[in-house]
Amino acid sequence: MRDFDWRAWLRGLAGLWRSSLQLRTVAITVLLSAIAVGVIGTYMSFSVGNNAFESRLDQVLASSARSNVAAQFRFDGSEQNQDIDLERAMSLASQGALQASSSPEPGDTLIAILRTEGQPGANLPIDQVSEAINVERxxxxxxxxxxxxxxxxxxxxQSIPMPQADGSTDPGVIVGSALDVPRSGRYEMYLVFNLSSTQDQLTFIQQTLWFGGAALIILIGGVTYIVVRLVVGPVRMAAETSERLAAGQLEVRIPERGEDVIATLARSFNGMADSMQRQITKLAALSQVQQRFVSDVSHELRTPLTTIRLAGDVLYDQRDTFPPATARTAELLHTQVERFELLLADLLEMSRYDAGAVDMETEPTSLVRLVEDAIESVDTLATSKGSELRLEAPGGYFEADVDARRIRRILQNLLGNAIDHGEGKPIVVFVDSDKAAVAIAVRDYGVGMTPAAMERVFDRFWRADPSRQRVTGGTGLGLAISLEDAALHGGWLEVWSAPGEGSCFRLTLPRQRGVELVSSPLELPPVEVGPDE
Known part of the structure; x- marks a missing residue:
């Protein structure tokens, strides 16, 4: 049998405490009520106990005073009646004292009459002590x-414990007073009173107080539970309805019952949901129209663009036979047609993402090989800009289940941006992986970006420096498409940059499709490899 997991139990209890408003409210109310009832009950128990003891003590002292008078009366009578000896007088005095004590039950009061020590003469009459009294104790x-x-x-x-036959003790009080015995001197009379009946009454009162307090706490907890449930129930329903609305179920509403504030809240919430549904439906329709328009226009532009491209290629191939101005025009036409084709392809790709019509064809792929191919494809361009391309791949898992075409497009876009903004300095590509993920980082040491530019770097058609001359013919959609490609794989595309220190884009992908990423094998930026001196 497995041992009970206290830690798991405590974590579950803590989670329930954090998630349940009803539990917290009832628990706090019961706790505060218990503290209040405990304080009040303790004060009342203490007060009742003191009052009961003081009242019983007054009765005991009054009884002791009467007993002293009765005993002294018997001794004084023995002096007048010479026929009564001192032993007889002692017995009569003891009986009179017990009778004068007015004890409610026989045996509740005990007596001891002792001769005061240090007096001359014989100890007559002899001391009289009840059997249950131990003088020394x-x-x-x-x-x-x-x-x-x-x-x-x-x-x-003084208060004393009174031992009983069964080994228990009862509370008691012993009262002492002085007696003058004729012809014998000073004696001391001690009356021991059993207070068990008073203690029993006090115990009963205290138990009644505590049972009543416990019942009151339970009642408060039950009432609080009912009240909180009446209040929290509609709030919980509103929260669940909000979650369903957020999940896209725009038709759900909160039931409206009554005319109280909860019903007002339900009507207000439903009115807000109706307004949101109308706006979302309207925006969705506009978005669909926009997506359809972009898709249709992009498709329709392909036919005339193909014709223009063919005509432009003819002119471009014959530019050497043209006058210089006409040849330059043919070159510009060829360049802009190519850029227009790239822009049209990017627009079509974005329209597919917006329409949710993108699918992947994944297969186990060596990421190092993809990086090498991407570096080779831009090597001539990097050389023309004076940038050296370096690859750092320490070795490891590397292979991942990805769509090679899309990853290659991301890498070419990141390398093209690094070349454009690298200021002719070295560009380093890092590749590393672990059991769960693979990461590729493209690091340049160029102009870098400000924090404000980093926040917008993945926006569509946004450029950090529009005036900068580019050699890769960018459309402003490359990073936006790269971000979508990374998200399609369940990966991350992140950026680090600092003005004057360059930039670093890190792509992290899961090695198995559908696995959620937790961390990246590479730091951002990775361990820096400085530019050549």
């Missing part, structure tokens, strides 16, 4: 000293 020397030294008939008391 129950009567402290301090109490005996106070009673013995008293010059008036004052009462002195």
């Amino acid at each position: 129950d009567i402290s020397p301090e109490l005996r000293a106070l009673v013995a030294d008293s010059t008036e008939r004052r009462l002195y008391w």
